[in-house]
Amino acid sequence: MTAPPTSAGAPASAVRGPGSEQLLADGRTLRYYDDEGGSGAGRERPDERPLTAADRGRAGEVRQDPLTGDWVAVAAHRMTRTFLPPAGQCPLCPSGSAGSSGAPSEVPAADYDVVVLDNRFPSFSAGAVGPEPGSLLDGEELWPVGPAGGRTEVVCFSADHDASFGDLGVERLRTVVRALAHRTEELSALPDVAQVFCFENRGEEIGVTLSHPHGQVYAYPYLPPRTQALLARARAHRAAGGGNLLADVLAAEKRAGTRVVLEAEHWTAYVPAAARWPVEVHLAPHRDVPDLAALEDDEREELAHVQLDLVQRLDRFFDEVEHLPYISGWHQAPTGEGRDLGRLHLQAFSLLRSPGRLKYLAGSESGMAAWVSDRTPEAIAERLREVAR
Amino acid sequence: MTAPPTSAGAPASAVRGPGSEQLLADGRTLRYYDDEGGSGAGRERPDERPLTAADRGRAGEVRQDPLTGDWVAVAAHRMTRTFLPPAGQCPLCPSGSAGSSGAPSEVPAADYDVVVLDNRFPSFSAGAVGPEPGSLLDGEELWPVGPAGGRTEVVCFSADHDASFGDLGVERLRTVVRALAHRTEELSALPDVAQVFCFENRGEEIGVTLSHPHGQVYAYPYLPPRTQALLARARAHRAAGGGNLLADVLAAEKRAGTRVVLEAEHWTAYVPAAARWPVEVHLAPHRDVPDLAALEDDEREELAHVQLDLVQRLDRFFDEVEHLPYISGWHQAPTGEGRDLGRLHLQAFSLLRSPGRLKYLAGSESGMAAWVSDRTPEAIAERLREVAR
Numbered sequence: 001m002t003a004p005p006t007s008a009g010a011p012a013s014a015v016r017g018p019g020s021e022q023l024l025a026d027g028r029t030l031r032y033y034d035d036e037g038g039s040g041a042g043r044e045r046p047d048e049r050p051l052t053a054a055d056r057g058r059a060g061e062v063r064q065d066p067l068t069g070d071w072v073a074v075a076a077h078r079m080t081r082t083f084l085p086p087a088g089q090c091p092l093c094p095s096g097s098a099g100s101s102g103a104p105s106e107v108p109a110a111d112y113d114v115v116v117l118d119n120r121f122p123s124f125s126a127g128a129v130g131p132e133p134g135s136l137l138d139g140e141e142l143w144p145v146g147p148a149g150g151r152t153e154v155v156c157f158s159a160d161h162d163a164s165f166g167d168l169g170v171e172r173l174r175t176v177v178r179a180l181a182h183r184t185e186e187l188s189a190l191p192d193v194a195q196v197f198c199f200e201n202r203g204e205e206i207g208v209t210l211s212h213p214h215g216q217v218y219a220y221p222y223l224p225p226r227t228q229a230l231l232a233r234a235r236a237h238r239a240a241g242g243g244n245l246l247a248d249v250l251a252a253e254k255r256a257g258t259r260v261v262l263e264a265e266h267w268t269a270y271v272p273a274a275a276r277w278p279v280e281v282h283l284a285p286h287r288d289v290p291d292l293a294a295l296e297d298d299e300r301e302e303l304a305h306v307q308l309d310l311v312q313r314l315d316r317f318f319d320e321v322e323h324l325p326y327i328s329g330w331h332q333a334p335t336g337e338g339r340d341l342g343r344l345h346l347q348a349f350s351l352l353r354s355p356g357r358l359k360y361l362a363g364s365e366s367g368m369a370a371w372v373s374d375r376t377p378e379a380i381a382e383r384l385r386e387v388a389r
Numbered sequence: 390m391t392a393p394p395t396s397a398g399a400p401a402s403a404v405r406g407p408g409s410e411q412l413l414a415d416g417r418t419l420r421y422y423d424d425e426g427g428s429g430a431g432r433e434r435p436d437e438r439p440l441t442a443a444d445r446g447r448a449g450e451v452r453q454d455p456l457t458g459d460w461v462a463v464a465a466h467r468m469t470r471t472f473l474p475p476a477g478q479c480p481l482c483p484s485g486s487a488g489s490s491g492a493p494s495e496v497p498a499a500d501y502d503v504v505v506l507d508n509r510f511p512s513f514s515a516g517a518v519g520p521e522p523g524s525l526l527d528g529e530e531l532w533p534v535g536p537a538g539g540r541t542e543v544v545c546f547s548a549d550h551d552a553s554f555g556d557l558g559v560e561r562l563r564t565v566v567r568a569l570a571h572r573t574e575e576l577s578a579l580p581d582v583a584q585v586f587c588f589e590n591r592g593e594e595i596g597v598t599l600s601h602p603h604g605q606v607y608a609y610p611y612l613p614p615r616t617q618a619l620l621a622r623a624r625a626h627r628a629a630g631g632g633n634l635l636a637d638v639l640a641a642e643k644r645a646g647t648r649v650v651l652e653a654e655h656w657t658a659y660v661p662a663a664a665r666w667p668v669e670v671h672l673a674p675h676r677d678v679p680d681l682a683a684l685e686d687d688e689r690e691e692l693a694h695v696q697l698d699l700v701q702r703l704d705r706f707f708d709e710v711e712h713l714p715y716i717s718g719w720h721q722a723p724t725g726e727g728r729d730l731g732r733l734h735l736q737a738f739s740l741l742r743s744p745g746r747l748k749y750l751a752g753s754e755s756g757m758a759a760w761v762s763d764r765t766p767e768a769i770a771e772r773l774r775e776v777a778r
Contacts (some may be wrong), residue, residue, distance in 0.1 A: 010710055022660060044767070049591075062467070063662060063663040064663060065589035065661070065662075065663035065665070066622065066626075066634065066638055066662075066663070067618070067619050067622060067634070067635070067638070068615065068618040068619065068622065069618060069621075069622055070618075070663075070758065070759075070760070071663075071759070072663045072664075072665045072761075072762055073759070073761040073762065074758065074762050074765055074766075075762070076764060076765050076768070078740075079566075098414065123753070123761040124732055133456060136661055137645075138641070138644070138645040138647070138662075140644070140645065142637065142638060142639045142641050143641070143662045143663070150569075154401055157705035197752070197753070197756065197757055199752035199753075199756055201510060201751040201752050202750070206749050206750075206751055207747065207748075207749025208751075216752065218752070218753055218757075218759075220757075220759060223761060224753075225757070225758035226756070226758045226759075226760060227757065228756045229456070229457040229458060229459075229758075230457065232458075233455065233456060233457065233458055237401045239457075240474075245455065245456070246456070248531065249531060252527070252529045252531050252532070255527070256526075256527040256528070256529065258527070272454070272456075273452060273454075273455075273526055273527075273529075273531075273532045273734075274452040274453060274454035274455070274459075274460075274461045274532070275461075276454070276459075276461045292483065300679075327751060327752050327755055327756055329752050329756040329757070345754060349748055349755075358596065359596075360595050360596025361595075361750060362590040362596055362597075362716060363586070363588035363589070363590050363605065363607070363716050363718050364512070364586070364607055364613075366716055366738075367586065367615070367716055367718040367736060368586055368609075368613035368615045368616065368718070369459065369590055369614035369615045369618075369758075370459075370460070370462070370607075370609060370613035370614065370615075371459070371461045371462065372461075372462040372464055372512040373461055373463050373464070374464060374465060375465060376463055376465050377463075379465070386525050
């Protein structure tokens with residue numbers, strides 16, 4: 001277990017500052033965040049694409065599944081979204097760069113460090129075209145429906161089309177954490193947002209449609225099923241005399257030790273005892289913290305080191321795989337009811353069972369939500385410790 | 390909407406008879422079910438492979454995820470299971486046939502109609518090598534663990550390696566239904582089985598590891614998460630003055646009509662109002678029936694026609710795709726508590742969004758269980774009506 005070096009402390013602006021905003025031609029908002037705490041001010045340029053607000057994608061509706069209680073977003077327009085565009089047509093490369101063949105992209109700036117922009121094909125958005133909140137589909141009580149409100153944003157980690165998360169470096173990681181914390185804070189304040197989820201999908205194996213290094217922010221208008229299950233468990237755990245469930249799980253993992261991957265001053269990474277993916281690791285702060293926005297400066301600073309270390313280890317998990325395809329998501333406390341039961345943690349996992357072979361979610365997983373795992377959590381942890389540098 | 394022809398009624402033996410059993414060399418049980426109600430007696434042949442009980446795969450353990458309450462099966466041995474064997478090495482073709490290159494396969498008979506055998510690489514089995522029931526991992530209350538008891542069986546639909554479900558014909562469908570009903574009845578009577586799930590995974594796109602036409606039966610030692618959610622909803626629905634939730638959903642779908650795909654005398658197929666997959670359809674009996682074993686003769690007879698019709702429509706969903714990759718599963722009532730709240734229904738769905746493009750379960754789905762669908766349920770239903778013959 002390696003304790004990563006902790007810097008003497010970056011200036012407060014490096015971990016707190018908001019980004020500089022501009023409007024795109026279709027009315028979407030874009031924000032620049034520069035390294036070393038820079039706001040990105042001065043990068044704004046006119047969006048020269050011939051678009052208007054009418055070209056802006058809008059989310060559709062949400063429907064509640066009567067059999068499970070889960071809300072399902074129906075976003076029919078997303079069927080036509082950009083799918084693995086050819087080289088030179090990347091919408092996330094800076095405008096005028098080689099990545100966009102010199103043409104205007106979705107990012108007007110000639111260069112940038114980190115950019116956050118509203119998703120062009122949103123699953124959830126303020127201007128959702130769905131039915132009024134509280135409506136019933138076909139007039140049936142069994143089928144509550146509403147607009148797919150909330151927000152979906154795209155977070156570009158680098159102007160370099162070919163960069164990968166593990167190559168970004170600590171300075172950039174600080175900027176990414178700052179941007180995500182800022183987006184979490186701002187989106188959490190919106191009345192129609194129940195929870196903010198920041199995640200990265202990486203690799204064509206899991207269906208990534210744009211290869212430019214980027215993550216996403218989903219600000220859900222309802223509590224997603226995983227969160228609902230977690231809150232129900234956390235509430236029962238507390239009622240039975242326990243503390244914060246996620247804090248107690250972290251303490252138990254530290255006591256057991258067999259699945260701990262790394263322990264730093266403010267953070268511990270472990271493979272959860274009931275991990276369900278072929279590769280899975282969680283990263284949790286030692287202090288009870290609801291979300292990224294609530295982290296102290298030294299916690300953010302160490303996070304930049306620890307997360308980079310962890311992603312680099314994931315990239316070394318299989319000798320033959322340079323960049324592990326993965327899903328990496330920050331679970332944060334709900335913005336409203338149940339906020340005291342939540343606790344920040346990163347869940348990173350891969351569907352890759354071995355080089356060239358994916359874990360598919362077939363009948364048992366997709367039909368019954370009953371997971372069968374092929375690799376023990378202890379073996380995953382052992383490998384993640386083995387590939388430390 | 391096509392009402393399929395209903396036969397005047399097959400003999401009772403055609404829908405009820407058990408199969409003829411034999412033991413394989415490694416101690417697994419295999420059962421033959423012949424068309425026209427035949428028991429398969431006479432097909433038994435010695436298993437000539439040089440195996441003993443020591444070669445028999447055993448399931449591992451189940452661990453409860455403290456964050457969701459879900460049980461996760463850990464079956465590390467399955468990492469080495471047979472993966473897309475080359476032509477001539479199919480373990481499910483009859484022994485001595487071209488499909489097994491004349492060698493002994495897992496099916497000793499020289500030919501068969503339908504065969505059910507214990508899974509060689511079980512996720513759940515009576516001889517699970519996991520910890521004692523009621524154990525705690527690392528002595529922590531947060532981590533209940535136990536053996537992965539229960540059963541997993543493989544159901545071969547045809548001796549013809551290249552057959553597909555839609556080609557089987559009504560006579561064979563009757564035999565498949567009979568075999569599944571018999572397995573449901575027998576497995577449901579076991580004390581360590583909480584629910585029996587009969588399903589087919591089809592297509593390499595969803596990770597099928599053997600291309601021989603086959604389905605599976607999972608007899609879970611616990612109630613899977615989807616069932617637990619359904620029972621909680623059904624209980625609340627009844628407490629609020631409703632009837633059986635699944636019956637009320639069927640009635641509402643029939644009233645709305647827009648998502649109904651076919652209506653027959655005993656069965657209706659519809660796309661659920663909150664479908665979450667790019668192609669999804671449910672098939673439900675008109676009578677309150679807990680499971681396949683409880684179907685009357687005329688319901689089973691019509692089912693053979695209706696299910697065949699439905700699968701053939703799925704195969705015509707995309708003009709360019711001959712056999713739609715799909716997951717098709719029979720949800721049945723739990724064997725114990727909550728049995729009165731359950732109700733038989735088939736859920737068939739595909740991850741194929743369009744030819745060559747899959748729906749991937751990325752951050753929102755896999756990390757939050759929050760689904761975003763790209764196609765409206767009404768559009769799916771319209772297409773499934775359009776491709777009727």
